[in-house]
Amino acid sequence: MVSRVIPVDDFDLVIFGGTGDLARRKILPGLYRRFCAGQMPETARIIGAARSEHDTEEFRQLVRDAIREFSTKNTCDEGQIGAFLERLDYVQVDARGSDGWDALKEMMRDGVVKAYYFSVAPSLFGDIAERLQSYGIADESARIVVEKPFGRDLDSAKKLNADLAKHFDETQIYRIDHYLGKETVQNLMAVRFGNILFEPLWNSQYVDHIQITVAETVGVGGRGEYYDRSGAMRDMVQNHLMQLLCLIAMEPPSRFDPDAVRDEKLKVIRALEPVDHHSIVRGQYEATATEPSYREDAGDPRSTTESFIALRCMISNWRWAGTPFFLRTGKKLKARTSEIAVMFKDAPHSIFGEEAGRHANVLSIRLQPNEGMTLKVTIKEPGPGGMRLVDVPLDMSFAEALGDDAEEITDAYERLIMDVIRGNQTLFMRGDEVEAAWAWTDPLIESWEKRGDMPKAYEAYSSGPEEAAMMLHREGRRWREIKE
Ligand SMILES: NC(=O)C1=CN([C@@H]2O[C@H](COP(=O)(O)OP(=O)(O)OC[C@H]3O[C@@H](n4cnc5c(N)ncnc54)[C@H](OP(=O)(O)O)[C@@H]3O)[C@@H](O)[C@H]2O)C=CC1
Numbered sequence: 001m002v003s004r005v006i007p008v009d010d011f012d013l014v015i016f017g018g019t020g021d022l023a024r025r026k027i028l029p030g031l032y033r034r035f036c037a038g039q040m041p042e043t044a045r046i047i048g049a050a051r052s053e054h055d056t057e058e059f060r061q062l063v064r065d066a067i068r069e070f071s072t073k074n075t076c077d078e079g080q081i082g083a084f085l086e087r088l089d090y091v092q093v094d095a096r097g098s099d100g101w102d103a104l105k106e107m108m109r110d111g112v113v114k115a116y117y118f119s120v121a122p123s124l125f126g127d128i129a130e131r132l133q134s135y136g137i138a139d140e141s142a143r144i145v146v147e148k149p150f151g152r153d154l155d156s157a158k159k160l161n162a163d164l165a166k167h168f169d170e171t172q173i174y175r176i177d178h179y180l181g182k183e184t185v186q187n188l189m190a191v192r193f194g195n196i197l198f199e200p201l202w203n204s205q206y207v208d209h210i211q212i213t214v215a216e217t218v219g220v221g222g223r224g225e226y227y228d229r230s231g232a233m234r235d236m237v238q239n240h241l242m243q244l245l246c247l248i249a250m251e252p253p254s255r256f257d258p259d260a261v262r263d264e265k266l267k268v269i270r271a272l273e274p275v276d277h278h279s280i281v282r283g284q285y286e287a288t289a290t291e292p293s294y295r296e297d298a299g300d301p302r303s304t305t306e307s308f309i310a311l312r313c314m315i316s317n318w319r320w321a322g323t324p325f326f327l328r329t330g331k332k333l334k335a336r337t338s339e340i341a342v343m344f345k346d347a348p349h350s351i352f353g354e355e356a357g358r359h360a361n362v363l364s365i366r367l368q369p370n371e372g373m374t375l376k377v378t379i380k381e382p383g384p385g386g387m388r389l390v391d392v393p394l395d396m397s398f399a400e401a402l403g404d405d406a407e408e409i410t411d412a413y414e415r416l417i418m419d420v421i422r423g424n425q426t427l428f429m430r431g432d433e434v435e436a437a438w439a440w441t442d443p444l445i446e447s448w449e450k451r452g453d454m455p456k457a458y459e460a461y462s463s464g465p466e467e468a469a470m471m472l473h474r475e476g477r478r479w480r481e482i483k484e
C-alpha cells in the first residue's frame with residue numbers, strides 16, 4: 001500500500017518557545033519528518049522565537065541535536081538534516097516587551113500561509129496575540145496554535161478565550177489536543193462512519209459499557225511542580241480522555257468538516273451527567289525500593305493531588321442512556337497503553353445451553369502502542385469435541401495491515417501542524433468545547449476539594465488503587481487488564 005503525501009502550501013511558521021522542551025522534543029523533529037516525507041514546499045520556512053539570545057547557526061545546532069535525540073523514526077541522513085536546517089531562522093523576542101517584534105515583522109513574507117505556534121507558558125498567550133496584531137505581523141488569514149493547558153478551570157479558560165478573541169477570529173485559533181492527532185483516533189471515526197457494520201450496534205441496546213484507559217509507566221518526576229497544580233483530572237481527563245469519549249459517543253456528523261464534527265462533540269460534553277463521589281477514585285503512587293513516591297516527586301509531603309483517576313460517567317441522551325463510560329488514567333501504572341474498549345452485551349439467548357458459557361463481543365481500539373483494533377468474537381472450538389465455544393480475536397494491527405507503510409504513520413504533532421498549514425480545524429478544539437469540558441470537570445474537582453477527599457495510595461507499576469477495581473466489581477463488571 002502506498003500512502004500519498006500531498007505537499008502543503010508555502011508557509012512561514014513561527015514557533016514562539018522554539019528553544020523549549022516541547023519544541024525540541026515534538027514540534028521540530030515532527031517538522032523534520034514532514035520535510036523528509038516531501039510534504040514541505042521548497043521555500044517553506046520555520047522561525048524559532050524565544051527570549052534567549054542565539055544566532056541562526058546556534059539555533060540550527062540546537063535543532064540538529066533535538067532531531068538526533070528525539071526523532072525516533074528517523075529515516076533521513078545527515079544530508080537531509082542539513083537541508084532541513086537551511087529552512088530555519090531564529091529571532092530573539094520578548095513576549096512581554098518590545099524587543100524583537102520589528103525584526104520578526106521584517107522576516108515574514110507576504111503571500112504565504114502565516115502560522116504562529118504558541119509553545120510557551122499560557123500566561124504569555126495573550127501578550128503574544130496582542131503584539132502580533134499591534135506590530136501588524138498577523139493578517140486575517142494568519143493562524144495561531146495554542147498549547148495545553150487551556151486554562152485550569154472554566155473562568156480561566158473563558159478569560160483565555162476572550163483574550164485571544166480580542167485579536168483573532170475563532171477560525172484562526174487552533175487549540176491543540178495531541179490525542180486528536182493520533183492515527184487510531186482518526187481511524188476510530190473511519191471505522192464508525194465508514195462501515196455499516198458497527199453503527200447499528202453503537203448504542204445502549206447493544207453496548208453494555210465502554211472503557212477508556214490511558215495508562216502511563218512514567219511518573220511525574222521533572223514536571224512535579226506543574227503536575228501537582230493539575231493532577232490527572234486537569235492534565236488528562238479534561239482534555240484527552242474527554243475528547244476520546246466524545247469521538248466514541250457522538251452522533252454521526254453530517255460531514256467530516258470542522259464545525260460539523262465539533263458541534264457533535266460539544267453535544268456529548270453537554271449531555272454528560274454530573275459524577276457523584278462514589279463514582280470517582282483518585283490515587284497517588286507509592287515509593288518503590290529505588291524510586292520516590294508521588295509526593296516526593298511533587299515536592300510536597302502533604303500533596304492531595306491525584307496521579308491516578310477513575311470515573312464512571314453517564315451520558316444523558318437517547319443513544320447512551322443506561323450505558324456507563326468508565327474512564328481511567330494514571331502515572332506509574334503497569335504498562336504504557338491507551339485503549340478504548342467497547343464491551344458489547346451478551347447475546348439475548350444462547351441456543352447452546354448453559355454449559356457453553358456466556359460470551360460477549362469486545363471491540364478494542366488501541367491508540368498506543370501497537371496501534372490497531374481487535375474484535376473479540378465467539379466461534380466453535382476446533383476439533384471433534386462437540387459444540388464448545390471459544391473467544392478469538394479478529395486482529396487488525398495497523399503495522400501489519402499497512403506493511404512497509406507502517407513506518408509512515410505520522411506522529412500526532414506533525415499531522416496537526418500540517419493541518420494548521422492546510423487550514424483544517426477538524427482535529428482542534430473549539431473555544432466552546434473547551435469551556436463545556438471545564439464546566440463539567442469544575443464541580444467534580446470542587447466537590448472532592450470541599451469534602452477533603454484524600455487520594456488512595458497505590459503500588460507503583462500496578463493497575464492503580466484497589467478501590468478502582470471495586471467500583472466496577474460492585475456492579476458485576478471488571479476493568480480490562482493494563483498490558484502492552
Ligand atoms: N513539554 C511538554 O511535554 C508539553 C508542553 N506543553 C505546553 O507547551 C508549552 C511550552 O512548554 P515547554 O516547552 O515544556 O516549556 P519550556 O519552559 O521548556 O520552554 C518555554 C519556552 O518559552 C520561551 N519563553 C519564556 N518566556 C518568554 C518570553 N517572555 N518571551 C519569549 N519567549 C519566552 C522560552 O525561551 P528561552 O528558553 O529563550 O527562555 C522557551 O523557549 C506550555 O504551554 C506547556 O504547557 C503541552 C504538552 C506537553
Ligand SMILES: O=C1O[C@H](COP(=O)(O)O)[C@@H](O)[C@H](O)[C@H]1O
Pocket residue numbers: 216235236338
Ligand atoms: O498532555 C499530556 O500527555 C502526556 C501523554 O501523552 P502520550 O502521547 O505520551 O500518551 C502526559 O504524559 C502528560 O502528563 C500530559 O500533559
